[in-house]
Amino acid sequence: MASSGAPKDFGFGEDEELLRDLARKFLDEQLPVEKLRALVAADPEAVYERGEPSTWDEGLWKQIVELGWTGLAVPETAGGAGFKAAGIVGLVEEVGRHALPSPLISTLNATYVLREGEPDAAAAWLARIADGASATLAITDARGSWAAGDTDVSAREEGDAIVLSGRASFVQDAQKAELLVTTARLGDALLLCVVPSDAAGLEFERDHIHDLTRDQASIGFREVRIPTANVVSRDAATALERAWPSVLVTVAADLCGTSEWQLQTTVEYAKHRKQFDHPLGFFQAVKHPLVDVMIGIDRARSILYHAACCIDEGNDGAETAARMAKSAASDAGAYASDRSVQLHGGIGFTWECDVHLFFKRSLHNQLLYGDGTYQRQLLAEKLLA
Amino acid sequence: MTTTQRDYLVDWQRKCFDAGLVGADIPSEYGGGGHQGFQRIANQEMGRAGTPFMINIVGLNMAVPTILVHGTEEQKKKFIRPALRGDEIWCQGFSEPGAGSDMANQQTMAVPQGDGWVVNGHKVWTSLGHFAQWMILLARTSRDHKYDGLTYFLSPIEGHPGVTVRPLVKMTGESGFNEVLFEDAVIADALRLDDVGKGWTVAMTTLTYERGAAESAGGTSGERVPPIRQLIDLARKSFRNGVPAIEDPATRDAIVQRAIVAEGIRQNGRRARVPALCDHPMRLPLQSKVTGSEFSQDNAKLGVEIAGAHGTLYKLDRNAPDEGHWPLAYMNSYGHTIAAGTNEIQRNILGERVLGLAKSK
Numbered sequence: 134m135a136s137s138g139a140p141k142d143f144g145f146g147e148d149e150e151l152l153r154d155l156a157r158k159f160l161d162e163q164l165p166v167e168k169l170r171a172l173v174a175a176d177p178e179a180v181y182e183r184g185e186p187s188t189w190d191e192g193l194w195k196q197i198v199e200l201g202w203t204g205l206a207v208p209e210t211a212g213g214a215g216f217k218a219a220g221i222v223g224l225v226e227e228v229g230r231h232a233l234p235s236p237l238i239s240t241l242n243a244t245y246v247l248r249e250g251e252p253d254a255a256a257a258w259l260a261r262i263a264d265g266a267s268a269t270l271a272i273t274d275a276r277g278s279w280a281a282g283d284t285d286v287s288a289r290e291e292g293d294a295i296v297l298s299g300r301a302s303f304v305q306d307a308q309k310a311e312l313l314v315t316t317a318r319l320g321d322a323l324l325l326c327v328v329p330s331d332a333a334g335l336e337f338e339r340d341h342i343h344d345l346t347r348d349q350a351s352i353g354f355r356e357v358r359i360p361t362a363n364v365v366s367r368d369a370a371t372a373l374e375r376a377w378p379s380v381l382v383t384v385a386a387d388l389c390g391t392s393e394w395q396l397q398t399t400v401e402y403a404k405h406r407k408q409f410d411h412p413l414g415f416f417q418a419v420k421h422p423l424v425d426v427m428i429g430i431d432r433a434r435s436i437l438y439h440a441a442c443c444i445d446e447g448n449d450g451a452e453t454a455a456r457m458a459k460s461a462a463s464d465a466g467a468y469a470s471d472r473s474v475q476l477h478g479g480i481g482f483t484w485e486c487d488v489h490l491f492f493k494r495s496l497h498n499q500l501l502y503g504d505g506t507y508q509r510q511l512l513a514e515k516l517l518a
Numbered sequence: 519m520t521t522t523q524r525d526y527l528v529d530w531q532r533k534c535f536d537a538g539l540v541g542a543d544i545p546s547e548y549g550g551g552g553h554q555g556f557q558r559i560a561n562q563e564m565g566r567a568g569t570p571f572m573i574n575i576v577g578l579n580m581a582v583p584t585i586l587v588h589g590t591e592e593q594k595k596k597f598i599r600p601a602l603r604g605d606e607i608w609c610q611g612f613s614e615p616g617a618g619s620d621m622a623n624q625q626t627m628a629v630p631q632g633d634g635w636v637v638n639g640h641k642v643w644t645s646l647g648h649f650a651q652w653m654i655l656l657a658r659t660s661r662d663h664k665y666d667g668l669t670y671f672l673s674p675i676e677g678h679p680g681v682t683v684r685p686l687v688k689m690t691g692e693s694g695f696n697e698v699l700f701e702d703a704v705i706a707d708a709l710r711l712d713d714v715g716k717g718w719t720v721a722m723t724t725l726t727y728e729r730g731a732a733e734s735a736g737g738t739s740g741e742r743v744p745p746i747r748q749l750i751d752l753a754r755k756s757f758r759n760g761v762p763a764i765e766d767p768a769t770r771d772a773i774v775q776r777a778i779v780a781e782g783i784r785q786n787g788r789r790a791r792v793p794a795l796c797d798h799p800m801r802l803p804l805q806s807k808v809t810g811s812e813f814s815q816d817n818a819k820l821g822v823e824i825a826g827a828h829g830t831l832y833k834l835d836r837n838a839p840d841e842g843h844w845p846l847a848y849m850n851s852y853g854h855t856i857a858a859g860t861n862e863i864q865r866n867i868l869g870e871r872v873l874g875l876a877k878s879k
């Protein structure tokens with residue numbers, strides 16, 4: 134599938150294609166869906182009834198770190214691969230297509246935000262991520278506001294230390310992350326700081342979520358003391374605003390990946406399962422919605438690549454494109470999820486069938502950082518001004 | 519369309535042809551520009567400039583590409599240049615009262631006689647038939663085979679003995695398409711396109727171009743200029759519960775949804791040219807007819823809704839927003855969701871050819 138000589142638009146060239154194809158091959162081998170099911174859904178009561186943490190494959194994560202994926206978004210100057218968004222979204226689609234339980238997405242998103250900090254202050258942390266440290270954003274308040282600056286964490290200065298208290302909610306893959314990228318109020322300023330997850334005074338309270346392919350927590354900060362050097366920006370709102378298109382695009386890419394899995398899996402089922410002497414796909418009440426699922430995914434994917442390209446070009450339209458991508462991907466994900474369960478019939482409603490794993494991951498991602506309607510509300514302010 | 523409008527559009531197409539904006543990809547020996555890939559650029563630029571459409575849409579999008587694939591050297595020399603220049607207008611005679619979606623169910627008969635064919639039959643929904651000199655005609659030459667009994671002709675229309683064109687009125691009240699009757703009309707064998715019995719294959723070539731799945735000969739559609747701007751302007755001057763519709767959250771959401779679909783169509787077009795980002799070569803091209811026509815339909819419908827009470831007003835009413843454009847566009851949009859293979863048929867094709875699902879009846 135080498136595309137040398139073929140047109141390369143969206144900044145998707147040979148390197149990007151290689152990365153995507155490598156990710157696909159690696160995950161096809163390492164995480165076929167049977168393995169995913171055995172990993173996260175062996176026992177229906179474990180997570181949902183007994184409240185145990187969702188399981189993930191740390192060995193696989195080590196391999197991913199060795200492949201250098203944590204450092205993909207880290208600039209080359211800080212020891213990372215400095216990959217373009219065009220390449221990263223292709224890889225993340227594969228991650229979504231395999232519903233990989235890992236702190237990869239949260240690490241990428243934390244990286245995007247750190248990149249917008251003061252270069253000198255952020256470099257060391259970015260280097261650690263490039264070296265394989267996982268990270269996550271701890272920036273959301275208890276109300277679940279996605280607006281930059283809405284935080285329940287406050288800071289005070291004590292000599293050359295910063296003391297944090299309060300709570301960060303809805304922290305993605307909190308249990309897997311080694312570094313928390315946190316916002317905290319200090320007077321009029323909004324700090325962006327890095328808190329190692331083993332810092333004294335952190336209290337992790339696991340959320341009981343439906344998605345089995347990640348964890349989420351709220352984190353209490355009880356007088357958590359960090360060196361001033363851990364403050365990477367005193368204008369976190371701006372840093373978040375600049376990074377946000379990349380964050381949205383990452384989640385949108387994961388959604389496109391799960392949606393494509395749902396489409397292909399349901400299509401396969403519709404080819405083989407027979408009723409009334411015909412494969413299900415013969416019936417247009419099955420066929421046409423599957424086509425509409427495809428149309429929705431393709432719309433989202435095309436806007437996704439456009440948004441990634443705008444980010445890489447430093448284009449002013451990046452935020453608009455990214456919000457459009459998140460909106461389209463959330464809506465496509467909702468419809469793909471809906472049809473994937475319905476068109477499997479009774480088996481689709483069971484624990485035994487794989488579709489619920491993707492349904493839940495998709496639903497989580499549809500809501501994360503704002504669903505379609507939310508994105509459109511913000512888009513309206515820009516487009517209808 | 520009035521004859522004045524027709525004359526204007528014919529003149530416009532001629533100017534575009536002379537400027538090299540039409541037939542840019544067509545080999546120069548047949549009168550084209552001879553530059554592969556130029557047409558897309560010309561279309562984009564014309565789309566951006568909001569130029570009038572090409573009147574010879576059937577000639578450019580269907581007849582010319584089909585003749586290029588299936589025609590004899592003589593046919594190519596005879597037909598292509600006048601079609602590109604708008605000197606000869608074409609129409610399409612595929613549909614019949616009994617052969618719509620089931621296009622192979624053709625009943626129009628062509629019977630050999632001397633070095634020609636005698637044609638009898640009834641074609642319907644023939645766009646531009648009243649202006650056309652020529653028709654791409656699908657007819658039955660054998661009753662023994664449904665598909666292999668079809669043959670494709672290039673039939674003279676205007677002033678041709680035995681051919682009658684009767685106008686049909688659209689739901690909008692405008693004239694639009696026609697029915698065409700063939701009563702012992704004689705067509706020379708030299709006007710047969712490709713072999714006897716190969717009509718279905720030839721017609722499939724035509725449909726590929728008609729449905730926009732392949733680049734055709736001329737700037738007929740250009741790049742779709744998204745009418746989001748128009749919707750925003752309408753929402754500014756319309757009211758909902760006494761406040762400007764532009765402030766109504768539901769209206770805002772609906773307009774932004776349209777903007778996202780517009781972006782999707784634009785970016786799909788861009789992605790279709792990057793093979794590494796397309797899983798199946800026909801996955802995006804085959805979607806464009808469905809997404810394009812439903813985009814226009816949903817926009818127009820939203821416009822009517824935003825207009826509210828004023829959405830009831832039609833062309834002649836002096837209070838009608840945008841001269842009654844919205845209800846008119848809404849009704850006309852069904853032309854596009856029905857013509858060129860209904861969107862239901864398109865969804866069958868996508869489900870079967872791209873997703874590999876079992877063929878529906």
Ligand SMILES: Cc1cc2nc3c(=O)[nH]c(=O)nc-3n(C[C@H](O)[C@H](O)[C@H](O)COP(=O)(O)OP(=O)(O)OC[C@H]3O[C@@H](n4cnc5c(N)ncnc54)[C@H](O)[C@@H]3O)c2cc1C
Pocket residue numbers: 417609610611612613614615617618619620642643644645646695852853854856857858859860861862863866878879
């Ligand atoms: C504005 C306009 C211009 C046109 N111009 C031309 C022209 O220039 N030349 C020409 O030859 N034709 C032309 N047509 C005809 C057009 O191609 C046909 O109308 C179209 O193919 C549908 O055929 P039909 O009208 O017989 O509808 P039918 O085939 O009777 O369909 C009726 C309904 O049933 C649905 N249906 C039918 N079969 C199936 C199936 N297998 N699965 C699911 N649903 C199905 C259809 O989608 C439709 O909704 C034009 C039509 C319009 C509206």
